[in-house]
Amino acid sequence: xxxxFQPEIECAPREEMIRLQNxxxxxxxxxxxxNVPYYRKKxxxxxxxxxxxxxxxxxxxxxxxxKADLREAYPYGLMGAPLKDCVRIHSxxxxxxxxxxxxxxQHDVDLWEDCCARAITxxxxxxxxxxxVAYGYGLFTGGxxxxxxxxxxxxxxxxxxxxxxxxxxxxxxxxQATILCCTPSYAAYLGERMKEMGYGPDxxxxxxxxxxxxxxxxxxxxDIEKTxxxxxYDIYGLTELSGPGVAFECSAQNGMHINEDHFIxxxxxxxxxxxxxxxxxxxxxxxxxxxxxxxxLRYRTRDICTLTREPCPCGRTHVRMGKPKGRTDDMLxxxxxxxxxxxxxxxxxxxxxxxxxxxxxDRVNNTDTLDVQVEMTxxxxxxxxxxxxxxxxxxxxxLRSMLGLSAKVTLVAPKTIxxxxxxxxRVIDKRKI
Amino acid sequence: xxxxxISVFLENKPGKLSEMTALLAANNIDMRALSLAETNDFxxxxxIVDDIYEAANVLRNASFISKFSHVLAFAVPDEPGGLNKxxxxxxxxxxxxxxxxxxxxxxxxxxxxxxxxxxxxKTAEAALVAHGLKPLTQEEITEI
Numbered sequence: 315x316x317x318x319f320q321p322e323i324e325c326a327p328r329e330e331m332i333r334l335q336n337x338x339x340x341x342x343x344x345x346x347x348x349n350v351p352y353y354r355k356k357x358x359x360x361x362x363x364x365x366x367x368x369x370x371x372x373x374x375x376x377x378x379x380x381k382a383d384l385r386e387a388y389p390y391g392l393m394g395a396p397l398k399d400c401v402r403i404h405s406x407x408x409x410x411x412x413x414x415x416x417x418x419x420q421h422d423v424d425l426w427e428d429c430c431a432r433a434i435t436x437x438x439x440x441x442x443x444x445x446x447v448a449y450g451y452g453l454f455t456g457g458x459x460x461x462x463x464x465x466x467x468x469x470x471x472x473x474x475x476x477x478x479x480x481x482x483x484x485x486x487x488x489x490q491a492t493i494l495c496c497t498p499s500y501a502a503y504l505g506e507r508m509k510e511m512g513y514g515p516d517x518x519x520x521x522x523x524x525x526x527x528x529x530x531x532x533x534x535x536x537d538i539e540k541t542x543x544x545x546x547y548d549i550y551g552l553t554e555l556s557g558p559g560v561a562f563e564c565s566a567q568n569g570m571h572i573n574e575d576h577f578i579x580x581x582x583x584x585x586x587x588x589x590x591x592x593x594x595x596x597x598x599x600x601x602x603x604x605x606x607x608x609x610x611l612r613y614r615t616r617d618i619c620t621l622t623r624e625p626c627p628c629g630r631t632h633v634r635m636g637k638p639k640g641r642t643d644d645m646l647x648x649x650x651x652x653x654x655x656x657x658x659x660x661x662x663x664x665x666x667x668x669x670x671x672x673x674x675x676d677r678v679n680n681t682d683t684l685d686v687q688v689e690m691t692x693x694x695x696x697x698x699x700x701x702x703x704x705x706x707x708x709x710x711x712x713l714r715s716m717l718g719l720s721a722k723v724t725l726v727a728p729k730t731i732x733x734x735x736x737x738x739x740r741v742i743d744k745r746k747i
Numbered sequence: 748x749x750x751x752x753i754s755v756f757l758e759n760k761p762g763k764l765s766e767m768t769a770l771l772a773a774n775n776i777d778m779r780a781l782s783l784a785e786t787n788d789f790x791x792x793x794x795i796v797d798d799i800y801e802a803a804n805v806l807r808n809a810s811f812i813s814k815f816s817h818v819l820a821f822a823v824p825d826e827p828g829g830l831n832k833x834x835x836x837x838x839x840x841x842x843x844x845x846x847x848x849x850x851x852x853x854x855x856x857x858x859x860x861x862x863x864x865x866x867x868x869k870t871a872e873a874a875l876v877a878h879g880l881k882p883l884t885q886e887e888i889t890e891i
Contacts, residue, residue, distance in 0.1 A: 697754040
């Protein structure tokens with residue numbers, strides 16, 4: 315049976331949702347106009363005033379915000395509420411060199427935790443559950459977001475944070491944890507380690523996992539589900555919008571429901587900025603409808619995906635987003651071909667390899683090179699060099715047909731590719747352009 | 748009787764072989780034979796040791812990937828034509844050799860000990876025995 319944390323909102327009729335969105339958008343545009351000179355200037359440049367936005371049908375008129383704007387306005391330039399009303403900040407890891415600092419009022423924390431509680435409840439979490447939160451706690455939104463959501467959903471919350479894998483496993487086994495929250499790559503690593511320790515899926519008490527903060531493939535999901543004996547749910551979010559929980563998967567595991575009472579989603583053509591119809595692939599853009607401290611309007615996520623409003627068997631009426639193919643940031647252009655790490659992951663898992671891999675891109679004699687490093691496994695290893703080389707060739711062929719370009723496959727010793735406890739570093743781009 | 752060889756996956760990089768030999772040394776495991784097969788990025792070290800189960804255990808605990816395979820060991824008179832005579836018997840018995848290497852020395856200077864990996868070890872062994880050639884046992888190879 316499907317469970318809801320806030321059924322009246324999650325299953326609200328469309329007309330009611332649109333009415334709520336209209337009301338909140340008009341108020342939000344006014345708040346931003348009054349409090350955020352940076353955005354007000356952008357509106358003025360387009361000849362807009364708050365009166366030009368009377369409903370969500372006017373949303374497309376508003377200017378976009380991008381990561382470049384966040385950088386320019388750093389740290390206080392996009393605040394919609396006075397600092398004295400703020401109770402917390404979070405920040406991105408800054409791995410791409412573009413650190414984002416986001417602010418929260420108590421109202422913002424509450425609505426964010428509600429979103430996370432919806433995700434946990436959709437994954438079956440109740441007061442009977444032990445929720446093991448292995449996302450990093452601290453500036454990263456993963457830990458604190460799911461932590462707050464777990465409280466609201468009534469679970470017994472284990473704030474273990476990331477790191478010390480053997481201790482994580484001890485807590486999961488001793489406390490009989492039923493829900494695991496972490497990045498998919500860490501879930502895969504936990505599964506691998508538990509298998510090594512002799513725990514099969516039937517020994518592991520977990521029943522569900524909520525995994526997000528990085529792109530992962532359907533194949534990786536099946537792999538994690540099999541090793542841990544769980545149902546794995548995807549969760550989506552960005553620090554810029556609050557954190558995980560902007561969208562989450564239900565039992566149908568067919569797209570993530572966007573929490574539309576707080577966030578309006580649009581898909582645009584990343585080149586022209588034009589809004590695309592449902593079903594079309596493009597860049598995901600979000601408008602935070604009722605956030606106070608960091609009220610971003612039409613924020614470009616750089617995530618490429620599709621939206622669908624087809625009815626979902628779970629009963630929720632909120633629009634669903636497909637799994638992002640990867641951030642436009644993650645996309646590599648190799649010899650002029652667009653390559654997403656998730657495509658490489660799909661080929662690896664389909665060929666029986668672990669989802670632990672590293673992609674090394676370099677430029678030799680003005681030609682891009684792509685080296686996919688994969689760990690040898692006991693199951694794959696044989697005494698026959700020819701057989702191993704044949705496996706390598708099969709992988710090279712698989713990559714060629716998926717990506718349309720030739721890659722080198724290097725087999726490396728087990729444990730040589732670092733296991734991440736947060737976001738996995740999949741790509742090392744050594745090109746100096 | 749075929750004997751057990753351990754094949755170990757190694758990256759083809761400086762220091763990788765010595766990581767394995769250091770581990771065996773630290774655990775007082777004696778190698779009787781060693782050979783390396785290599786490609787550009789990885790290789791396989793094939794070893795015959797005095798205590799195969801202990802060796803397999805320490806390798807696994809140190810995250811090396813290894814596998815047992817069955818090979819045949821023979822004593823070859825250390826004289827001109829010694830190996831040739833042996834190989835003639837292989838030919839007569841229609842046994843195909845995938846690879847071969849020699850042991851790292853023995854107490855008997857008049858003989859060399861050689862390891863053979865053949866296709867279908869069981870059938871090959873029976874055919875060789877029928878032609879009067881008896882391979883060494885695991886105990887014998889540790890005592891050479």
